[in-house]
Amino acid sequence: MLLLLFAIIGNGILAFLLWKSKKTIVVFTNPTTGQQRALDLAKKCCPNPSCPFYRKRGKGNIHYKKTYGKHYDRGLLECTGCKSCFSETKGTAYANVKKRLDVFFSVLRHLAYNDGIRDIGRKVGIHRDTVMRYVRRAGTHCTKLSVLYTGLRCVEIQLDELWSFVKKKKKNLKSMTEYLRGFGDRWTWLAMDAVSKFIIAHVNGKRVEELCRKLMELVKQRVADGKKLITSDELKVYATLILEMWGSSWHPKKQESEEGRSSRTRCPMKRYSTALSIRRARMEG
Numbered sequence: 278m279l280l281l282l283f284a285i286i287g288n289g290i291l292a293f294l295l296w297k298s299k300k301t302i303v304v305f306t307n308p309t310t311g312q313q314r315a316l317d318l319a320k321k322c323c324p325n326p327s328c329p330f331y332r333k334r335g336k337g338n339i340h341y342k343k344t345y346g347k348h349y350d351r352g353l354l355e356c357t358g359c360k361s362c363f364s365e366t367k368g369t370a371y372a373n374v375k376k377r378l379d380v381f382f383s384v385l386r387h388l389a390y391n392d393g394i395r396d397i398g399r400k401v402g403i404h405r406d407t408v409m410r411y412v413r414r415a416g417t418h419c420t421k422l423s424v425l426y427t428g429l430r431c432v433e434i435q436l437d438e439l440w441s442f443v444k445k446k447k448k449n450l451k452s453m454t455e456y457l458r459g460f461g462d463r464w465t466w467l468a469m470d471a472v473s474k475f476i477i478a479h480v481n482g483k484r485v486e487e488l489c490r491k492l493m494e495l496v497k498q499r500v501a502d503g504k505k506l507i508t509s510d511e512l513k514v515y516a517t518l519i520l521e522m523w524g525s526s527w528h529p530k531k532q533e534s535e536e537g538r539s540s541r542t543r544c545p546m547k548r549y550s551t552a553l554s555i556r557r558a559r560m561e562g
């Protein structure tokens with residue numbers, strides 16, 4: 278009898294939760310193509326800073342108003358707290374995109390598969406300049422999102438550099454002006470989580486120690502403390518900088534002479550000792 282009562286109460290709670298979640302999901306139809314799309318209002322929040330529901334999700338203040346846009350593929354939402362209307366795309370990388378939203382998404386999908394800019398333009402049916410604009414939009418948005426990368430739990434971090442060039446290769450540069458304008462060889466320094474393939478940090482520029490240091494600093498800021506394995510290629514700068522970032526510095530003692538007085542040699546250089554939580558492996562070939 279008691280079990281039956283618990284089962285009824287359990288089912289009731291489940292049904293209530295389902296009903297509540299269904300209420301927040303709106304399905305709207307594109308009048309030109311007839312395509313249907315679901316939108317979860319519980320994931321949306323009011324972008325108006327003077328509203329009492331500003332940035333608060335799941336409060337039931339967001340209502341779906343209508344489908345709008347040249348292609349009728351985005352929803353207009355209304356906040357009951359401040360009576361303001363805003364687009365469902367507000368604050369995203371694809372806010373105010375003139376073309377259909379699925380065009381924007383397919384550009385990014387092709388980009389993730391390493392397709393070239395012209396190639397993507399041909400496949401999706403848009404000009405290559407538009408592809409570049411979308412790439413820039415997505416890149417800027419990702420940079421803004423990187424402030425959220427803190428306390429990442431990574432067991433293995435892979436460090437690497439990717440070679441590329443801007444406009445022309447280094448050997449084809451004709452003047453110093455071209456070099457100063459940023460043309461020539463470019464390296465993208467990467468730190469990647471080996472398990473999830475998530476890019477923890479990246480820095481773009483020349484293949485110099487300064488950029489490697491910048492990458493390491495970003496990794497240190499974003500990755501949580503704890504045991505980890507760091508793998509890299511044979512570039513010497515990795516070994517010294519990993520020690521410097523994660524190791525601890527110490528001053529070796531001055532050597533005492535036989536008479537008990539300190540020798541006249543200079544003070545030994547500061548050294549780094551390996552942190553016990555860090556293991557490093559060098560990948561060859």
Ligand SMILES: [Zn+2]
Nearest residue numbers: 323328356359
């Ligand atoms: Zn509001």
